[in-house]
Amino acid sequence: MTTYSRMQFLDGANITSSGMIIFHDFAFSILMFILTFVIFMSFISLSTYKHMRLFKEYSFNMLEMIWTLFPALVLLALGVPSFLMMYFLEGELKGDLTVKAVGHQWFWSYEGNDLVSFDFDSYMKLDDSLSMGDNRVLEVDNSLVLPMMTKIRMIITSTDVLHSWALPSMCLKMDAIPGRLNTMNIISLYPGSFYGQCSEICGINHSFMPIHVEFVGWKDYIKNLTSM
Template sequence: MAHPSQLGFQDAASPVMEELLHFHDHALMVVLLISTFVLYIIIAMVTTKLTNKYILDSQEIEIIWTVLPAVILILIALPSLRILYLMDEIDDPHLTIKAVGHQWYWSYEYTDYEDLAFDAYMVPTQDLIPGQFRLLETDHRVVIPVESPVRVLVTAEDVLHSWAVPSLGVKMDAVPGRLNQTAFLASHAGVMFGQCSEICGANHSFMPIVVEAVPLEYFEKWSSMMLEDA
C-alpha cells in the first residue's frame, strides 16, 4: 500500500509490476538526459556560445535532431510493447474470479467453484480495528493462492467502474454489458490494496479492493470454509 510522503510507486507484488517499474526507471532516465541536454543548449545559445551561423544553418545538425529523436522513441517503444504483450497474455490460469462493480461496492464470484461468491463492502471508520486502514479495508477480501496465475473477469452492473490494484500492476475498466479480462500472478504472500479508479458517483472513493495472497494450503482451507458458510 502507499505510505505517507511516498514519492515512488508501491512495491511490486507481481512480475508484471516489476517490469513496469524497470521500464519507468528506464524512460525516466531518458527524459532526464534529454532535458539536461536541451537545457544546456538553451543556456549556451543565451550566452552566445551557439549562435555561429555555421552551426545554426548546418544541415548535419538538422539531420541529427531529426534522426536522434526517432532512435530514442524506438528504444522506448520496444520494451513498452514487450510489457504490453506480457500484460495481455493469459496462459492457463489456475483460478478465475469474476469482479462486478456496483454503486458502491464490489461483488466477486469464484467461477471454478459452484457457490463461492460474496460482496465486499468498505469497513466504516467506526468499525475499524487496530492495524486496519481507513478507506482501504473491506469486510471480505479477495483471497488468492500465491505464485498461481489468476484471471479476473471484470464487468459492472450500473455505471463505469475500474478494478485497480497498483502493486499487482492491474487496472481494468468495468463496463456494463461487457466482460473485460486481465490476469496477474502474486509473487509473494501478502495483502494488496486497491480502489475503484473510474469516477462512478458520489461514493466513488468508498469502494476499495483488498487482495490477499496466501499459500495454496491456506487458500484451500479458506475456500472450504466459505463454501460451508454459503
C-alpha cells in the same frame, strides 16, 4: 513510511508491475538527460555568438546526421520496451483459476466456481468497526483470498453503472462495464495484502467501495475455500 517513500510507486508484486516501474525510471532518466542537454546547449548558443555564425556559414553533415539519428534511437529505445510491456500485460487470457468481480453501487461482489463455488459481497468496513492497524476506507468485511504464484483470470463486470477494478501494486486497472465481461490476468509473486479502490466515478459512495485482495499459499487458500 516517510513522506518521500510515498511519492514513489508501490512495490511491484508481479513481473509486469516491476517491469513498468523499471520502464518508468528508464524513461524518466532519458527525459532528464534530454532536458539537461537542451538547457545546456541553449545556454551555450546564447552566450557565444561565434558558434551561431559557424552554423550559418558551413554545413555540418555529420552533426545533422547525429541530430536526426539520435532522436530516432531515443524513440526506439522508449517504444520497444513499451510495446513489449503492453503485449506482456495483455498476455494469454487463460488462467488456472477464474474469479469474477462484479461492481455494484457501492460494493464489489466476487464469484468463483473452480474448486468450490463461492459468491460473496465485499463491503467497506465503517470507521467504528475498524481495529488497530487497519487502513481507513480501504478495509473490507470480506476480502478476496487468492493463491499466490498462480495465474488467475479475473473477469470484471458491473450490474449498474461503470466501475473500475484496480490494484495499483500489480499495475492493473480494468473497467467494470454492465453487459460486458472484461478479462485480465493476475499473478502475485509473493503473499500479501493488496488494496485498491474503484477507479471510475460511479456515484455518491464511489470512494467507499475499496478492493482488498489477500494472496496466500495454496494450503491457506484451500482452507479458506472450505470454510466459506
